Amino acid sequence: MYSIASPTQARSKKALERFLNVAAELLANDSFEETGISQIAQLAESSVGTFYRLLADKDVLLYAVHERFVEQGKAAIDALTDEINRSEAPLDAQIEAFIQRVIALFVGSEGLLRALVRRSSADIQFRQRFHQLNAYIGQAFCRIALARLNQLGHPRPEQAADLSAHVLIAGMNYFTMIGAMGTTPRELIPGELSRLVCSYLEVQKH
Template sequence: MYSISSPTQARSRKALERFLNVTAELLAENRFEETSIAQIAQLAESSVGTFYRLLADKDVLLYAVHQRFVEQSQLAIGELLADLQRNDAPLTEQVEGFVHGIIQLFEGHEGLLRALIRRSSSDLQFRQRFHELNAYIGHSLRELVLAHSGELSHPYPAQAADLAAHVLLASMNYFTMVGTLGETPRTRVAGELSRLICNYLEA
């Protein structure tokens, strides 16, 4: 069981943040596994002793990076949903705005996400954290869609909204791991995924 305690001292909190930032960069560059704790400490402008005092080992460090990404992502998604719900745009525009926001959230973090997805395939605690993030994304999309149920012609709006969320999550997972969605250019992914979802919802 991985356990991360927030340091009480400002100096330790800053050191922890540097460790997390360095690790996120190493994961993005596929260099985390081959980088020693001593090298991580050097890159973070800290010491091996501080590393062990704050994090114990590389598994805890990796989990801390994952935990931070999930928490920051949930906060950003919550803000995105609130912004979309404040305007009176039709559902088709709001869905596109939501999908575009999710893609932007993951953009630039593909290397980090790929490493974490691979780790989650063999580690229950990592997998649970990913399920938590996916559930939050799915719940947010369903909330957005069902607030406009009057614009839907699908006979089962709640079920359709749930399945649409799974389609989005599966597409984003594939997009993250492979880097493309078939022949669809990256610049058109948000628009095409939104069209797919809205056509299925009969919006």
């Protein structure tokens, strides 16, 4: 079981943040496994002793990077959902905005995501955290879609919204990991995913 105590001293907090930033960059560049703790400490402008005091080993560091990634993702989804729910845009425009912004959240993190997904295939704690983030995104989508039930024509809107969320997550994850979806240009992906989902939900046109 991986665990990390949150430092109380400002200097230790800054050192931990530097370790996390270095690890995230190494993961993105596929060089985390071959980089030793002494080199990680050097890159983080810290010491090996500080590394062991804060993190104990590289597995804990990896887990802490993953935990930060998930928590930052959740916070961004919360802010996005609040913003969209406050808007007066029609539901189809809200759905497209949600898809576009969620995809944008992970632009630039593809290398880190691929490394974490590889680890998730062999580590249940990592896998569970990815499931939590995916579920969080799906729940946010459902809150947006079901906030305007009168604009949905599907006879079972709650079930349809849940299924739509799973389809969206699968599509967005694939796009984030691969960088493409068939021959569809990247800039058209959010609009086409929105069209697919809105058609299934039978969202009223405006």
